[in-house]
Amino acid sequence: MTLILALESTCDETAAAVIDGELNVLSSVVATQEELHERFGGVVPEIASRAHIERILPVIDTALSDAGVTLEQLDAVAVANQPGLAGSLLVGLMAAKSLCLALDKPLIAIDHLQAHVYACRMAAGKDVFPCVGMIVSGGHSSLYHCHSPLEFETLGGTIDDAAGEAFDKVASMLGLGFPGGPALQRTAEQGDAKRFRLPRPLLADKDRLEFSFSGLKTAVRYELFGPANPVDSEQLDPQLIADMAASVQQAIIDCLIGKALLAMKRTNLTRLCVGGGVAANGPFRDQLEQATEQNAYELHLAPRSLCTDNAAMGAIAVERFNAGLFETLDLEISPGLRRPGK
Known part of the structure; x- marks a missing residue:
């Protein structure tokens, strides 16, 4: 064995x-x-x-x-x-x-x-390749054409901040603590996601599979602390905090699901595998399941324990x-992730 x-x-x-x-x-x-x-x-x-x-x-x-x-x-x-x-x-x-x-x-x-992405294979108990692979986490928001478990072709990714980073930074603005993602989701449960009309960067661009969340963070900061609202996070109304949390969460979810569906259409694949820390977000999981079902796509979400x-x-x-793919002891680290188009 x-x-x-x-x-x-x-x-x-x-x-x-x-x-x-x-x-x-x-x-x-x-x-x-x-x-x-x-x-x-x-x-x-x-x-x-x-x-x-x-x-x-x-x-x-x-x-x-x-x-x-x-x-x-x-x-x-x-x-x-x-x-x-x-x-x-x-x-x-x-x-x-x-x-x-x-x-x-x-x-x-x-x-x-x-x-x-392979966490989806483990949970499925069967081969899930080829597929579109989506990683959404604190450091990464990326889409891949996964030809096999070991052969990934980049389709697109974030051109600035990752989805998880946006969650954390907005949670910090709202005074929700760290890690921000889970705290923001809990707070959003009491909020109105339609209160704030926040941007969905690049969502309308059907020619690109990139994400961008820095502008969303800036929009939130202006809504909360712009010239019309000269306060700090400790002075924010609790209901306003909940509504902003819900609005931000929905904006991020809309961007993620929209680009995932675009990747499915672009590749003509019918199977989507999603992993990473943000994939543990409850509303994201629920809405992604609904969207893929409506489009007759097969969805595999990494279990929360492996997100x-x-x-x-x-x-x-x-x-x-x-496959006999072993490394020599002069193997080095490769910290960076290539940005789309670079």
Whole structure:
């Protein structure tokens, strides 16, 4: 039986999982850093990398223990080496390389974004490729033509901010705390999504599969704190906060669903796979299910437990293992993500 240890440290979650060749997750451990970044209202790269250094070995040890597996029983070690924060990626990669060198085991590279889509394959229990893959998270809003689990063709992505970043920044303006996405969704439940007429950037442009959310954030700031409203977040009316949260959430959802449907039409594919932290948003999931059903598309949403960063979705390493795609120990990180058109 094939056994792979997968490591994840692309941003602010230190994670490890043990997966077998049948895609069974024997263990999955995640050490979150939310409490470390909360007072800054966002992830601080230096703090994140230092926390990974402290947590990576205990997380690996716990994952092996929970799975009842020893290091010697492993057939390979997999690690996400792209994209992400440079310092965070380096911690995971160095840990993986050290294990491979000490144990004489092969090293497997994981693309973090491909893994988010592969979470849909794991949940489906069957092949879901080819498909349109959509990743919506704090750092990424991207669309791909996924020819296979390991062959992704970029269709489009954000030209500025990601959807999750927009959620977090607006939540900060509203004084809702960090992480902003879940807080904004809870607040939006009490709000009127039609109160504020906010822009849907690029939604009407049927020739482009890009996203843009920076203008939406600016529009919210002017609505809340423009010349006509010289107040700070602590002086905002609770109902206004709820209405703005609902309005922003709906604007983001409209943009995401609109471009996803456009990608389906452009590729003539009938299957859509969606992953990433924002994919855990309840209204987004509900409305996307309705939209795909109306258009007779097959939808696969990553389960909420696999939407936020984790190592279990590193099961995509099984695909690379079976294909004999291993890396040398001079493997490097690739932090950046190419912007559409660049």
